[in-house]
Amino acid sequence: MDHQNQSTQSGIVIIGSGLAGYTVIREVRKLNKTIPITLLTREPAYFYSKPMLSTALASKKTPEQLVSTSAEGMAAQLEVTILGDADVSAINTASQTIETSKGVISYGKLVLGLGADQIRLPLQGNAANEVITVNDLEEYAQFRQAIEGKKRIAILGAGLIGCEFANDLVLGSYEVDVIDLAPQALGRLLPEAAAQALQSKLSEAGVRWHFATTVQSIDRNGESLSITLANGSIVSSDVFLSAVGLKPRLDLAKAAGIATDIGITVNRQLETSAKHVFAIGDCAEVDGLVLPYVMPIMQAARALAPTLLGQVTALSYPAMPVMVKTPALPTIVSPPAKGAVGDWKINSLNDGLEARFESSDGKLLGFALLGSATAQRGALTKELPPILQ
Ligand SMILES: Cc1cc2nc3c(=O)[nH]c(=O)nc-3n(C[C@H](O)[C@H](O)[C@H](O)COP(=O)(O)OP(=O)(O)OC[C@H]3O[C@@H](n4cnc5c(N)ncnc54)[C@H](O)[C@@H]3O)c2cc1C
Incomplete structure (x- = not known):
């Protein structure tokens, strides 16, 4: 060279x-x-x-x-x-x-x-090599090509990326099945009640959920993919997107x-x-x-x-809420730090939900805001401790 x-x-x-x-x-x-x-x-x-x-x-x-x-x-x-x-x-x-x-x-x-x-789980079946992941524009262009003229998309992973794609695809008139080992969507970010609210809005929009199970094998069956789940059910799909982390x-x-x-x-x-x-x-x-x-x-x-440039500067992280781009129920999360001690306090609203994670002395350590509660984002973020001081 x-x-x-x-x-x-x-x-x-x-x-x-x-x-x-x-x-x-x-x-x-x-x-x-x-x-x-x-x-x-x-x-x-x-x-x-x-x-x-x-x-x-x-x-x-x-x-x-x-x-x-x-x-x-x-x-x-x-x-x-x-x-x-x-x-x-x-x-x-x-x-x-x-x-x-x-x-x-x-x-x-x-x-x-x-x-x-993107993490790729080892999967069985003659169509295991047809699994698509999306983490850059080129992969996304390939995904768009793969779904062109198709109807049904299966997504492995109900995390942030899986849920966002699920919502986007149903808005694009696709039928969507989401499969996750966890018993709920956004397991790492949302308490159960908040996840239920999001899942139910996404179900209304057309998403079908398969929780507490995983994919065992993917086989091509003519034009269709036949996806066998660990719980014994079979999901038929045209395209399989993996978004497991x-x-x-x-x-x-x-x-x-x-x-x-x-x-x-x-x-x-x-x-x-x-x-x-x-x-x-x-x-x-x-x-x-x-x-x-x-x-x-x-x-x-x-x-x-x-x-x-020579002026050594230390990084600090304030609280940094993340927006989950699910128009079916807009969601903003600031999960408590790993190991934080406290409880979720849930306040269900007509058109949303506020979940506050508080310490025993009432300090706000994290939150999840859904629907109309997202208006609280600014005020609640100010109350949160920094992630790295
Ligand atoms: C679908 C999707 C939605 C998201 N939505 C949100 C959101 O709403 N809010 C949010 O906060 N975050 C979101 N994220 C996360 C956010 O986009 C990422 O955190 C961020 O873009 C990462 O940027 P990066 O530069 O670290 O990595 P990348 O964008 O992955 O860039 C890495 C670069 O390194 C190059 N590279 C790697 N290895 C080599 C090599 N050996 N030689 C040469 N080049 C190399 C790659 O080509 C690439 O250019 C989302 C992510 C995805 C996939």
Whole structure:
């Protein structure tokens, strides 16, 4: 491999063109217009809003229309060098270089914004290889192609992404079956009463639920997929979407000897165990927390930018509620921290539900707001403790 670009030696190199990679650049450019920045990505390096993937059908957007800015547009806007369709295969922390499909590149500071992969459960059956996952625009375009002219979609996983796709697909006139091992939707985010309210609105919209079971096998039966569940029932479908969770991309870091746990381990300055190497976004584990959402990325990028420019800044996380984009019953959640001690207090409203997780002395530690109760978001968020002080 040739040494393509030695001029980045004192500059910043970013791997990944997702929200993390591009937000770091935006924040650095607010502070410094001239430091050389190079961004490399496997993707075509366009900018798109990933959260819109699960609302695109209802908002009548094609995958192409979800791209807000081309790679060229991003390069011009941010005054950076962008290498799209570039695969990074190794990091050498001693020589401060990365090996890429476009040559060896040197870095002064390296930022890993590598994202996460959808978890794929091992499934039996002759159509197990027809399982689709969606975690980027290209996969979404393939999904849209797969459902074109079809009627029935089965979704494995009733988490945030599964529920959002279920709602979007019924709005697009598809028949939707959702299968989950848990006894309820959004098991990690919602107390039972809130989940019941959401499930019932989504049922009214046409979603069929299969809880407390999983998929045993998927077989092609002519035009149909025959999905056998562990509880013995069979779901017939045209397309099978799996949305059972994410696992941070660790391979590059691990191979370079950079410490990893669930994510790439970073401290409050977003530094990995390797000097001059940082991680942010869905691939990163900050102080033991992996939070694969937009708000943590915005907070982290704001702290990382000055750090990259020499003014070391610690990250703090305020309470960061997450919106579940289910128009059947709009939902906002701020789950209590792991291990928090308290009880859910449920207040059912005519057109919604307020669930407050409170400590024994009445302190608000988390909430779930559904329907009309979402109006309380601002007021209740102010009462919550920060996630990382
Ligand atoms: C359908 C859907 C809906 C969502 N809705 C919401 C929402 O409503 N609210 C919310 O807060 N969050 C939501 N999220 C989560 C949010 O979108 C993500 O947390 C965020 O987009 C992650 O950004 P990222 O930059 O960390 O990762 P990614 O966007 O995954 O970017 C990773 C980048 O790294 C590149 N890369 C990886 N490995 C290499 C390599 N070896 N060489 C070169 N390039 C590499 C990839 O090509 C990619 O460009 C949603 C997610 C999905 C999938």
